[in-house]
Amino acid sequence: MLAASLLAVLAGVVYYLLTSPINLDKEARFYIQSGDTSYKIGHELSEKNWILDPMLMRVVARLHPEWVPKVGEYAIMPGMTILDLMALFDSGRSVVYSVTLLEGKTLDYYLATMAAKGNIKMTLKGLTNEQIAKRFALDVSNPEGQFFANTYQYHEGDTDFSILQHSHRLLEQTLADLWDKRDKNLPYKNAYEALVMASIIEKETGAPIERPLISRVFISRLEKGMRLQTDPTVIYGLGKNFNGNLTRKDLRSASPYNTYLHFGLPPTPIANVGKEAIEAALNPGETKALYFVAKGDGTHAFSNTLQAHNRAVAKYQKYHRRSDYKSIPESTVKENAQ
Incomplete structure (x- = not known):
């Protein structure tokens, strides 16, 4: 009888310890590594003084052999019990982070953005364009433009490849859907040109x-056999040689991205x-304009003729330029300076 009573008391104590709040007064993070056992997890929790004894985690493992801790980073909240912890580790509901890949940025910028997070495993940094394109099984040798600008969720330790693979698939899906709904009278040979x-x-x-209007201007130029003559393509072709100010010498550069010299679209995004x-590229707006010039406030003045365009250039870029005006956005200058 005494032995039975002692066992009952012991069982009661264990139950009390398993169902009482752990010793934690504010949110904390806990990492489960590959190969961690219930006892190892218990030992780490005990070292943090969150639980009384490592053996308590082994007891839970015996009570619930179906619970298997999943690798990841977990948010531990005050008031949780040991049973709650093991159930959380078994669920795999680890902490979710997010990274925003902005519109108008290059792949190099995306990689730098992910590297700055500090908890994404970088596997693509230092690879050539051809090597990256091969990793993603692309049909082109330059992976620029193959990733969809969006905000993506990830877990600690996820790779840049896995995030960008999701981004690429989303781009392919979006491009395919919009290509099917495109204006049929467009000068594109395929969706890649769009x-x-x-x-x-x-x-x-x-x-x-302005996007649909800009689109119509460039499409009209293509249809009329005019050069696109767009600064951003020249800047992209210059790469790290661009210092923030586009010069006449730059506009004579032999790059295939120099749309002041070459007709048609540049070879890649x-x-x-x-x-x-x-x-906008697939459903352009309506305008007879063939020219536009930046006003310096983020918008443009559109002109139907070269004469009107020259007057607009004189107005916005020669005589009435703001003191803080730049020929391209500051973000572009910083991006190309990296």
Whole structure:
């Protein structure tokens, strides 16, 4: 009888310890590594003084052999019990982070953005464009423009490849859906050319209302056999040689991205894009304008003739330029300086 009574008391104590709040007064993080056993987890929790004894985790493992801790980072909240902890570790509901890949940015910028997070495993940094394109099984040798600008969720230790793979698949899906709904009278041979155009539109304006108009101007130029003559393509072709000021010498550079010298679209996108830019490329607005010039406030003045365009240039870029005006957005200068 005494032994039975002692066992009952012991069982009661264990139950009390398993169902009482752990010793924690504010949210904390706990990492489960590959191969961690219930006892090892218990030992770490005990070292943190969150639980009384490591053996308590082994007791839970015996009571619930179906619970298997999953690798990840977990948010531990005050008031949780040991049973709650093991159930959480078994659920795999680890902490979720997010990274925003902005419109109009290059792949190099995306990689730098992810590296700055500090908890994404970087596997693509230092690879050539050809090597990266091969990793993603692309049909082109330059992966620029192959990733959809969006905010993505990830877990600690996820790779840049896994995040960008999701981004690429989302781009392919979005591009395919919008291609099916496109204006049928467009000068594109395929959806890739539309993506190239979308990247130019994305770099030319940050004003959503202007995207369809910018698209129409460039499409009209293509249809009339005119050069696109767009600065962002030249800047992309210059790469790290661009110092923030586009010169006449730059406009004579032999790069295949120099749309002041070459007719048609550049060979690849010059940036990654969002849905709105693709929509604009595939469903342009209505305007007879063939020219536009930046006003210096983020918008543009559109002109139907070269004479009107020259007057607009004189107005906005020679005589009435703001003291803080830059020929391209500050973010572009910083991006190309990296």
